[in-house]
Amino acid sequence: MLEHYAVVDGAELDRFRATVASFLTPHRLSPAGRSVERIEGSVAVARLGPLSLVYGEHRGAELDVELTEQVDYYDVNLSWQGHNRITCGDEEVVVDGRTAAIISPRMRATMRLSDSYHQLHVRIERHAFERHLEQLLGRPVLAPIRFGQAMDLRNPAAATWASSVRLLVDDLSALDGLAAQSTNESPWSSFLMTGLLLSQPHNYTDQLTQQHSAPRPGGLRRALDLIEQHPEDDLSVERLALAAGIGPRSLQRQFHEYVGVAPRQYVLQVRLARAHEDLVAARPGTTTVADVAFRWGFSHVPRFAAAYRQRYGELPSATLNAG
Known part of the structure; x- marks a missing residue:
């Protein structure tokens, strides 16, 4: 997937970990519970202004992941194959075909990735995302956006958003697609930021819903x-x-x-x-x-x-x- 944006392909575990960490968050990565002869993985990265798609897949064993620093961006975790058990504090979410997970800034997490797990991270830079929300609200955002961690992809709005991400992946796979025609900030970034704010509950949902309910004096x-x-x-x-x-x-x-x-x-x-x-x-x-x-x-x-x-x-x- 995203083969035109491949960063490493078939890399051994240490290089796979280092590559993922350079585009996401520093972490410890180790096989879960047993020794294995070889684990390898591939990474692809597509940047679209304040939004990036980071795709990774590995094979050879289940993997335990521990983030060693707090996340400083918004990270929507989607499964393309297999599952990922993410724990943040007291909350646990299993990422699979029916559920995505959102890690918000200042959160730390541990993960258990199934063997042959294919994952897509939708990374959105915090300050661009908060500025985008400010433009929608017409007022300053005084605290970070805090999403509900589990995103139910059976919910119609969330399903539409996830389908839009898949459409973007397909578009990026075509060298003459819409994403390739963008000169500055990709229209996909604004579309997906707005869609996520509207489809997944967060601490500004009520304000966003009521934005146009009463005209300002x-x-x-x-x-x-x-x-x-x-x-x-x-x-x-x-x-x-x-x-x-x-x-x-x-x-x-x-x-x-x-x-x-x-x-x-x-x-x-x-x-x-x-x-x-x-x-x-x-x-x-x-x-x-x-x-x-x-x-x-x-x-x-x-x-x-x-x-x-x-x-x-x-x-x-x-x-x-x-x-």
């Missing part, structure tokens, strides 16, 4: 537009209320009712998102963390760095240097 929309257009400005509650044409208390009440956060918190998250975009896009040597912080209204760089780390899981200097 005009004053609130004017305040939100000002924040989106000029987040670097001095956006006190008083200035936002003046732009909205309502009193500060009414504006704060509408923010809590329709947006879910206070105005100051919304401004902070928009500024952090813009700073993150600049740091990711910056070329080495063209800017500094302080430049980006001041550009988006942060007057105290250490406080900016602390808020950024809490939001994105790393210091802004790490994001800048990764570019």
